[in-house]
Amino acid sequence: MNIDAAKNIITSLSLFGIPKAKSILQAMLAYLTIIGVISFSLFIGQEACQMTSFGNFSASDTRRSDLMKQNLSTMSSILNGMVWINKPLIVLNPFQFWAYESYIKATRNYITTLEAEIFANEPILFIGEQVSTTFTYLKYHTA
Numbered sequence: 001m002n003i004d005a006a007k008n009i010i011t012s013l014s015l016f017g018i019p020k021a022k023s024i025l026q027a028m029l030a031y032l033t034i035i036g037v038i039s040f041s042l043f044i045g046q047e048a049c050q051m052t053s054f055g056n057f058s059a060s061d062t063r064r065s066d067l068m069k070q071n072l073s074t075m076s077s078i079l080n081g082m083v084w085i086n087k088p089l090i091v092l093n094p095f096q097f098w099a100y101e102s103y104i105k106a107t108r109n110y111i112t113t114l115e116a117e118i119f120a121n122e123p124i125l126f127i128g129e130q131v132s133t134t135f136t137y138l139k140y141h142t143a
Contacts, residue, residue: 042100045082065122
């Protein structure tokens with residue numbers, strides 16, 4: 001339903017002497033408009049992260065860890081913005097909040113994985129940064 005159609009419904013209800021229905025529909029229209037703006041902003045952020053991750057595929061194929069690291073920085077920045085935008089949704093639209101929260105967590109895992117790949121291939125790119133690692137003992141079984 002577009003905004004003009006919603007306005008026509010609101011106007012026709014007010015002509016029939018139903019002011020309470022008019023105010024309810026106006027509140028619903030305002031709610032849907034706010035949700036729509038927030039949803040669209042999050043959608044654009046999601047698409048920007050996906051485009052950046054597509055760039056990582058090419059950078060990985062050409063062994064350009066410097067570009068991968070730059071892309072991860074861009075993705076982290078986008079995700080921080082998405083977290084800030086997504087916070088009001090826990091009250092306004094909990095289902096959408098959960099969906100984007102899941103996307104944000106999955107993308108943060110992707111970033112962590114690629115940081116490990118970059119560190120394994122070109123640790124020199126992390127000079128001046130704090131890095132932590134965990135060493136584990138793996139016991140290999142031979143048949």
